[in-house]
Amino acid sequence: MIRGSLVALVTPMLPDGSLDWDKLASLVEWHIEQGTHGIVAVGTTGESATLDMSEHIEVVKRVVDITAGRVPVVAGTGANSTSEALELTQGAKQAGADACLLVTPYYNKPTQEGLYLHHKYLADKVAIPQLLYNVPGRTAVDMKPDTVARLAKVDNIIGIKEATADMQRLQDIKARVDEAFILLSGDDETAVEFMRLGGVGEISVTANIVPAKTAKMCELLLDGKVEEARLIDAEIMGLHKTLFLESNPIPVKWALQRMGKIGKGIRLPLTELDERFHAELYQAMQQANAV
Numbered sequence: 001m002i003r004g005s006l007v008a009l010v011t012p013m014l015p016d017g018s019l020d021w022d023k024l025a026s027l028v029e030w031h032i033e034q035g036t037h038g039i040v041a042v043g044t045t046g047e048s049a050t051l052d053m054s055e056h057i058e059v060v061k062r063v064v065d066i067t068a069g070r071v072p073v074v075a076g077t078g079a080n081s082t083s084e085a086l087e088l089t090q091g092a093k094q095a096g097a098d099a100c101l102l103v104t105p106y107y108n109k110p111t112q113e114g115l116y117l118h119h120k121y122l123a124d125k126v127a128i129p130q131l132l133y134n135v136p137g138r139t140a141v142d143m144k145p146d147t148v149a150r151l152a153k154v155d156n157i158i159g160i161k162e163a164t165a166d167m168q169r170l171q172d173i174k175a176r177v178d179e180a181f182i183l184l185s186g187d188d189e190t191a192v193e194f195m196r197l198g199g200v201g202e203i204s205v206t207a208n209i210v211p212a213k214t215a216k217m218c219e220l221l222l223d224g225k226v227e228e229a230r231l232i233d234a235e236i237m238g239l240h241k242t243l244f245l246e247s248n249p250i251p252v253k254w255a256l257q258r259m260g261k262i263g264k265g266i267r268l269p270l271t272e273l274d275e276r277f278h279a280e281l282y283q284a285m286q287q288a289n290a291v
Helices: 019-034 052-065 083-095 112-125 144-154 167-174 188-196 211-223 226-242 251-257 273-288
Strands: 004-008 038-041 071-077 099-103 129-132 157-161 180-184 201-204
Touching: 004 188, 019 052, 019 211, 038 052, 052 071, 052 083, 071 083, 083 099, 083 112, 083 188, 112 129, 112 144, 129 144, 144 157, 144 167, 167 180, 167 188, 180 188, 188 201, 188 211, 188 226, 201 211, 211 226, 226 273, 251 273
Parallel strands: 004 038, 004 201, 038 071, 071 099, 099 129, 129 157, 157 180, 180 201
Antiparallel strands: none
């Protein structure tokens, strides 16, 4: 069910920072029309850190309602507080999400045992499929392959979004888990190689801008057509790079504004994309035929 191109969906906002429900609905419909295989609501790209609890669950609920079962919806429900992650995960289950994506607890730097107990507790408490999410560049904690292997044996934990861009890490995890455990790339720039080596999909920032190309690329990889997938990847490589000129989701929101898909709206402490990056990102958008 969870494979291929899953867009890490932005959360559209109005200039005053309130949520833009109309643009959210139109974005979801556009992604389904373009062939996106799944939607990740309120992940990092969805500004999960700046939404309050009720907004977070409401975004998940609306995405679930709009998709109406046409594609799976994965809700970002991770937090650095286990009790907060529990509340978000319970809310996502009640909202009808198909699965949850739980980032490793950030800032407080738990031990590997702490990571294991945190994720096991959540999996035991909420009967919904759960994906681990390892992104040490943002969280200051790295879930090691042995910890992933322990958690892979826990009911409800079905896979991992691995965002280290380290292909050896992928191989180390793959060697420790069974074949059914879902391996998803969390790094657009290395997603082709990740899938070539055994991943079944990616959770993508780039898919916000070129959903059809990203979906096609993943389909080709799942069919073993690596060279054809690399041709698409070359077209959109500029986006993979320039969408991180400043902290995600600053660049991707600016790009979507230029495309007319969302309006101006981002919450502090995030800011609008610095003008010195506009030309470089727009050129990458042109190269990818996004504008």
